[in-house]
Amino acid sequence: MEKKRHNVWYKVIIAVVILIAVMAFSCCLGSVRIPVRDVIGAVTGLTEVSKATDTIVNKVRFPRICMAVLVGGGLSMVGALMQGLFKNPMADPSILGISSGSAFGAALIIVFNINFSFMGFSGLYLGAMGGAVLAWFLVYNIARISGEHDLNSTLLAGIAISSILSALITLLMTLHRESMEQVYLWMLGSFSSSTAQKTVTMAVVVAVIFPVLIFMAPRVDVLKLGREAATGLGVSASRTTGILLCACSVLLAFCVANSGIIGFVGLIIPHCVNFMRVYKMRGKLLMCFLVGAVFTLLCDTLARTVVAPGELAIGALTSLIGAPYFLYLMLRNLLRERRMR
Amino acid sequence: MNLELKNVTRAYGSFKALDDVTVTIPEGKLTVILGPNGCGKTTLLRHIVDSFSSKMPIAYVPQETFGSLSMTVRDVVSLGRYDRTKFYVRENEEDKRLIKEAMRDMEIDSFSDRNTDTLSSGEKQRVFIARALAQNAPWMLLDEPTANLDVKHADMLMSVLTGLKRSCIVVLHDINLGSLYADNIILMKNGKILSSGAPGEAVNCRLLEEAYDTGFVSAKIGDREVYVSSRQ
Amino acid sequence: MSFCFGLAAVGGIVRKRVIMKKVIALSLSFVMLLGVLASCSDQKTEETTTAAATTASETMQESRAETAFKHFYEFTDAYGNDVVIESEPQRIVSVSPVMTEIVYALGKGDKLVGRTIYCDYPEEAASLPTVGDIYSPDIEAIVALEPDLVLTSSIFSEESFNQLTELGYNVAIVIDEESFEGIYDVISTVGNIVGAPDEAAALIEDIKAEVDQIVNDKVDCDISVYYCMGCGEYGEYTAGGDTFINDIIELAGAKNAAADAKGWAYSLEALIAADPDYVLISAWAYDEFTTSENYADLKAVKNGNVIIVDSNLFERQGPRIVEGLKLVHELVLEAAAEEAQAA
Numbered sequence: 001m002e003k004k005r006h007n008v009w010y011k012v013i014i015a016v017v018i019l020i021a022v023m024a025f026s027c028c029l030g031s032v033r034i035p036v037r038d039v040i041g042a043v044t045g046l047t048e049v050s051k052a053t054d055t056i057v058n059k060v061r062f063p064r065i066c067m068a069v070l071v072g073g074g075l076s077m078v079g080a081l082m083q084g085l086f087k088n089p090m091a092d093p094s095i096l097g098i099s100s101g102s103a104f105g106a107a108l109i110i111v112f113n114i115n116f117s118f119m120g121f122s123g124l125y126l127g128a129m130g131g132a133v134l135a136w137f138l139v140y141n142i143a144r145i146s147g148e149h150d151l152n153s154t155l156l157a158g159i160a161i162s163s164i165l166s167a168l169i170t171l172l173m174t175l176h177r178e179s180m181e182q183v184y185l186w187m188l189g190s191f192s193s194s195t196a197q198k199t200v201t202m203a204v205v206v207a208v209i210f211p212v213l214i215f216m217a218p219r220v221d222v223l224k225l226g227r228e229a230a231t232g233l234g235v236s237a238s239r240t241t242g243i244l245l246c247a248c249s250v251l252l253a254f255c256v257a258n259s260g261i262i263g264f265v266g267l268i269i270p271h272c273v274n275f276m277r278v279y280k281m282r283g284k285l286l287m288c289f290l291v292g293a294v295f296t297l298l299c300d301t302l303a304r305t306v307v308a309p310g311e312l313a314i315g316a317l318t319s320l321i322g323a324p325y326f327l328y329l330m331l332r333n334l335l336r337e338r339r340m341r
Numbered sequence: 342m343n344l345e346l347k348n349v350t351r352a353y354g355s356f357k358a359l360d361d362v363t364v365t366i367p368e369g370k371l372t373v374i375l376g377p378n379g380c381g382k383t384t385l386l387r388h389i390v391d392s393f394s395s396k397m398p399i400a401y402v403p404q405e406t407f408g409s410l411s412m413t414v415r416d417v418v419s420l421g422r423y424d425r426t427k428f429y430v431r432e433n434e435e436d437k438r439l440i441k442e443a444m445r446d447m448e449i450d451s452f453s454d455r456n457t458d459t460l461s462s463g464e465k466q467r468v469f470i471a472r473a474l475a476q477n478a479p480w481m482l483l484d485e486p487t488a489n490l491d492v493k494h495a496d497m498l499m500s501v502l503t504g505l506k507r508s509c510i511v512v513l514h515d516i517n518l519g520s521l522y523a524d525n526i527i528l529m530k531n532g533k534i535l536s537s538g539a540p541g542e543a544v545n546c547r548l549l550e551e552a553y554d555t556g557f558v559s560a561k562i563g564d565r566e567v568y569v570s571s572r573q
Numbered sequence: 574m575s576f577c578f579g580l581a582a583v584g585g586i587v588r589k590r591v592i593m594k595k596v597i598a599l600s601l602s603f604v605m606l607l608g609v610l611a612s613c614s615d616q617k618t619e620e621t622t623t624a625a626a627t628t629a630s631e632t633m634q635e636s637r638a639e640t641a642f643k644h645f646y647e648f649t650d651a652y653g654n655d656v657v658i659e660s661e662p663q664r665i666v667s668v669s670p671v672m673t674e675i676v677y678a679l680g681k682g683d684k685l686v687g688r689t690i691y692c693d694y695p696e697e698a699a700s701l702p703t704v705g706d707i708y709s710p711d712i713e714a715i716v717a718l719e720p721d722l723v724l725t726s727s728i729f730s731e732e733s734f735n736q737l738t739e740l741g742y743n744v745a746i747v748i749d750e751e752s753f754e755g756i757y758d759v760i761s762t763v764g765n766i767v768g769a770p771d772e773a774a775a776l777i778e779d780i781k782a783e784v785d786q787i788v789n790d791k792v793d794c795d796i797s798v799y800y801c802m803g804c805g806e807y808g809e810y811t812a813g814g815d816t817f818i819n820d821i822i823e824l825a826g827a828k829n830a831a832a833d834a835k836g837w838a839y840s841l842e843a844l845i846a847a848d849p850d851y852v853l854i855s856a857w858a859y860d861e862f863t864t865s866e867n868y869a870d871l872k873a874v875k876n877g878n879v880i881i882v883d884s885n886l887f888e889r890q891g892p893r894i895v896e897g898l899k900l901v902h903e904l905v906l907e908a909a910a911e912e913a914q915a916a
Binding site for chain 2: 083086087088089218221222224225226228229231232233234235274279280337
């Protein structure tokens with residue numbers, strides 16, 4: 001038992017170290033070649049660097065790197081919670097309907113060319129948030145019609161609202177073909193519009209929601225025993241589910257508003273963490289955040305360097321890179337189990 | 342403290358799962374609930390959990406769990422200690438002892454590191470029962486715990502429960518297993534209580550025939566009354 | 574105010590007290606965060622709005638002279654932002670092919686330090702480093718070029734605009750109007766921005782002269798022209814009656830076959846009904862149009878009057894738009910000559 005405890009923290013520390021290393025590594029890469037000592041100089045402020053270098057490293061790359069870390073980590077945590085709450089290994093963040101809501105809001109803004117800015121947040125960002133709020137409002141209240149929070153109803157409502165909104169988005173796109181490319185590109189996801197302001201906002205959101213999720217995490221494990229069994233242990237299924245879904249919705253709304261829809265991360269990272277044999281939800285959430293952050297950051301760095309000054313759609317990259325690696329992990333796991341039997 | 346249920350009615354739409362049920366379940370005793378499918382046994386247990394869990398901890402073992410848990414056996418059993426450890430308290434010696442004993446009693450300690458998703462239904466059931474044992478709560482409610490267990494493990498479970506000297510309520514299908522171990526039997530049909538009391542009083546051929554709508558014959562083996570269904 | 578409203582609404586939905594507390598805590602921190610951010614970004618907008626207030630009433634001429642002391646040039650861009658340019662730009666990144674063309678036409682090509690991958694005219698532009706595409710260019714590349722002005726047209730994404738302005742760069746989005754006359758405003762504004770107002774005025778005069786010449790060269794011939802922007806599987810796309818391409822066709826003396834349409838979308842049925850005399854099309858769509866069954870019955874296809882044109886002459890609102898005008902006018906003259914012969 002002692003050994004098990006140490007194992008989780010061991011893995012967490014390794015993951016943190018890897019994350020910091022990848023962040024530093026990503027700072028040095030970009031569409032503009034900047035020698036490593038200049039990068040270090042810009043970050044630490046010890047040596048004199050040109051204004052352009054300083055701006056690029058500190059105000060263009062660094063916020064983007066942080067955003068990729070936060071969004072990747074956030075999506076993975078939400079994915080882990082969805083799989084835990086719904087006890088379904090195929091669950092991912094999109095079942096809440098929030099991603100579709102965000103996409104719908106963004107599509108409206110793009111298609112009708114609504115230009116406005118509020119406190120430095122673009123109309124697109126606010127539209128995506130608005131759409132997410134709308135979708136969550138609908139799903140949440142439909143699920144609560146029976147009185148208390150029902151997982152099944154949430155799932156079904158989420159799927160239904162998702163479908164409706166996706167259909168509306170498709171309609172919008174076909175009726176306004178000239179905007180179709182823009183809407184589609186937004187949906188594919190990108191961190192290119194990360195500014196310091198957005199990143200700070202995201203960091204605050206994660207800082208607020210993260211403790212909530214971690215605190216409620218052991219209850220998710222208890223809920224797996226069944227509603228009555230959990231009640232007997234003092235865990236209210238309705239309340240726990242309600243709070244967690246709300247928290248996840250807020251986190252997810254911000255993730256999608258900042259980066260579009262990055263689909264693969266929320267589904268697969270929790271499984272990768274499972275293969276690392278971290279099973280209980282508290283440690284799993286932590287590891288999911290770290291692993292998801294590293295993975296998303298790597299993908300984003302690739303996306304913005306491989307065809308510079310152009311960019312690859314990160315949603316495609318995460319699937320292309322993630323799926324084969326996931327298959328490798330799965331096969332390794334299966335073979336190991338075969339040997340054990 | 343006895344569990345008192347007075348005039349409890351639970352309906353799902355127009356279907357009455359529990360119809361004006363009044364019964365007292367004595368504490369410290371092993372109570373077995375018998376009855377045909379759909380007579381309200383599970384609903385009765387659920388009602389007890391919902392009504393009384395705020396007053397005291399109850400260890401409940403459901404008939405079946407769905408979905409993928411993706412946790413090891415020991416992790417699941419250790420969930421039984423959640424009431425005390427919650428989020429921030431580490432497992433202490435007593436927690437570990439209870440978990441170990443629970444796993445030993447249910448004979449699952451040989452595969453305590455396996456993922457529960459890979460277990461057979463009988464093994465899974467024993468894991469959940471062990472979890473309830475580890476909880477060490479004054480009341481234990483088990484809904485058809487022997488459904489997937491083989492004869493040996495079913496018998497083992499019942500003797501473990503008897504040895505606990507705690508208040509237990511167990512729903513069973515096996516009439517003879519129940520009458521052998523129970524201190525108290527409740528026989529139900531169609532959401533109503535047909536009879537309740539000591540095994541000798543609550544169970545006899547006539548009552549069983551009324552409950553199950555099929556013939557019963559009884560025989561005495563040793564000092565036990567054994568009931569077998571016979572079609573009429 | 575709205576926060577209280579929201580809280581009341583939330584209170585109505587949420588009944589359990591513990592959840593209420595958590596919701597309040599979350600909302601409070603969210604509102605505090607917004608407040609912090611608002612106070613940070615308020616400063617920037619204040620500066621530009623006061624600058625706008627002081628010069629709003631002046632005409633462009635006056636402001637040019639006076640602001641030589643305060644700032645170089647100031648105008649309102651496509652998003653309604655007031656843009657203040659402190660001094661004459663020396664390093665310009667153009668994120669729009671139109672802007673690239675205009676800057677070179679004004680003789681200030683030497684000030685350009687960057688372009689998009691689509692800026693292909695004039696040839697000198699090819700020597701400039703690229704910064705990506707028109708909608709969302711690569712911010713790093715732009716920053717590396719150390720520009721003092723980013724010049725673009727209104728197709729620029731709001732996200733990119735916010736990013737660049739947040740980093741402290743001047744971004745000038747010069748308004749695109751959907752009419753032919755809009756081009757004069759565009760050239761004039763760009764001229765003021767890059768410090769070539771006289772060249773701009775001269776260029777505008779030249780263009781106007783050429784346009785007048787064409788317009789006055791009235792020929793008594795009624796031909797309908799269809800400008801094909803997209804055809805085949807993707808649907809029919811053309812220039813509707815409210816676009817500037819429509820104006821080009823009409824100024825040249827022809828009729829726009831799709832004048833009844835608004836915007837850029839059209840339908841195959843309407844095209845067949847309109848049955849234009851001439852079809853102007855890009856090279857990549859030519860094969861599709863001339864070989865596909867859909868268009869085989871059009872008289873333009875039958876008579877071989879489907880003409881390949883450089884779409885940049887029509888779709889870029891720059892000085893080369895006159896070439897497009899001339900092209901259509903030649904068609905009109907040709908048709909008139911044929912008619913005269915036939916008669």
